Amino acid sequence: MLDKLFGTILTNGTFTGEAFLEATLCSLLIGLFIAVMYMIKNNYSKSFVITIALLPATVQMVIMLVNGNIGAGVAVAGAFSLVRFRSAPGKGQEITSIFLSMAVGLATGMGYLGVAAFFAVIISTVNLILNLVNFGGRSEEDRVLKITVPEDLDFEGKFEDIFERYLTKYTVEEVKTTNMGSMYKLSYRVNMKKGESVKTLMDEIRERNGNLEVSLNRPTVKADEL
Numbered sequence: 576m577l578d579k580l581f582g583t584i585l586t587n588g589t590f591t592g593e594a595f596l597e598a599t600l601c602s603l604l605i606g607l608f609i610a611v612m613y614m615i616k617n618n619y620s621k622s623f624v625i626t627i628a629l630l631p632a633t634v635q636m637v638i639m640l641v642n643g644n645i646g647a648g649v650a651v652a653g654a655f656s657l658v659r660f661r662s663a664p665g666k667g668q669e670i671t672s673i674f675l676s677m678a679v680g681l682a683t684g685m686g687y688l689g690v691a692a693f694f695a696v697i698i699s700t701v702n703l704i705l706n707l708v709n710f711g712g713r714s715e716e717d718r719v720l721k722i723t724v725p726e727d728l729d730f731e732g733k734f735e736d737i738f739e740r741y742l743t744k745y746t747v748e749e750v751k752t753t754n755m756g757s758m759y760k761l762s763y764r765v766n767m768k769k770g771e772s773v774k775t776l777m778d779e780i781r782e783r784n785g786n787l788e789v790s791l792n793r794p795t796v797k798a799d800e801l
Contacts, residue, residue: 583686585642594686595639602632602683605695606676612699613672616706623669627676631691634680642685671702719794720745720763722780723753723787730761733783741776743768758787764794 584594610628613619675698682691724730738745742765749762767773777789 585686598683599632601688602635605679606631627672630676631680634677635684638684718765719792720765721790722761724759724784726757737779741771
């Protein structure tokens with residue numbers, strides 16, 4: 576039973592019209608499944624989800640056409656290598672989805688429809704579960720505190736007593752000059768104590784930094800960060 580399910584529909588490396596239609600339909604259905612699963616708990620664009628939906632069928636067609644033809648295979652490999660020069664960097668999850676779509680296309684192009692479907696379901700499901708449990712994600716309590724101070728203010732040890740009252744933990748992330756070197760911008764990774772007021776924290780900091788800019792934000796991840 577498993578041999579039949581995970582076997583190839585091609586015979587002797589050639590395909591019939593019926594096998595081609597079966598493989599193409601399977602590629603499109605799996606591609607749509609991958610796209611829908613990616614749309615859950617991920618930010619996406621219309622262009623990207625359409626791409627990963629159609630990519631398996633496109634790769635499948637290429638594999639079927641070059642099957643057994645070494646010269647054609649080398650030519651296609653060279654053509655595909657040019658795609659990277661027209662591609663913008665993407666997030667790790669986007670790259671994973673593209674490789675998944677390509678793997679599905681390779682499997683269906685070789686006639687292994689059961690393998691393609693099973694692999695897509697497993698990887699997409701695991702990916703969804705990891706997103707739902709926030710695997711590898713930062714704590715929801717993490718914040719980035721940024722304080723601007725004048726250049727003549729000795730900021731070392733200036734705010735620690737305030738931090739002790741309002742924060743459970745704090746670490747210095749960055750210290751840099753700003754405004755043509757006339758000010759310093761301090762960045763801290765912090766966690767607020769439960770029940771403490773953000774406004775009161777910021778007001779006390781403003782009393783010591785000369786009422787300059789103070790901000791408290793959630794940490795952000797760059798779009799192309801892997």
